[in-house]
Amino acid sequence: PLARVAQENVLQRVLQLPVVSSTCESLQRSYASTKEAHPLVASVCDVYERGVQGAGALAAWSVEPVVRRLEPQLAVANDLACRGLDHLQDKIPALQYPVDK
Numbered sequence: 001p002l003a004r005v006a007q008e009n010v011l012q013r014v015l016q017l018p019v020v021s022s023t024c025e026s027l028q029r030s031y032a033s034t035k036e037a038h039p040l041v042a043s044v045c046d047v048y049e050r051g052v053q054g055a056g057a058l059a060a061w062s063v064e065p066v067v068r069r070l071e072p073q074l075a076v077a078n079d080l081a082c083r084g085l086d087h088l089q090d091k092i093p094a095l096q097y098p099v100d101k
Contacts, residue, residue: 010081017089022098 014020035042067074089095 008078008082010078010085013082013085017095018098019095022100026099 015024031045035045
């Protein structure tokens with residue numbers, strides 16, 4: 001099971017599902033076109049994006065020691081989540097199609 005964890009990450013697998021990736025792409029296009037059409041919104045979004053990037057970097061740095069300690073538990077949780085995702089993909093074929101289908 002741990003060899004499987006090294007190869008798979010449940011978050012990456014979920015993001016690669018066609019239904020999820022097509023939804024993310026659609027949201028990204030809408031966000032970009034809104035920023036393009038409205039300069040005021042774009043400036044507010046740019047400030048927000050910079051703040052989120054800084055906060056994300058700080059959060060990643062501060063939780064790194066905790067994550068290292070919890071690696072065995074996280075590996076088990078990831079393995080269970082991957083198995084659950086396998087089950088969902090078998091039971092819900094619609095996950096394999098983009099949103100528009």
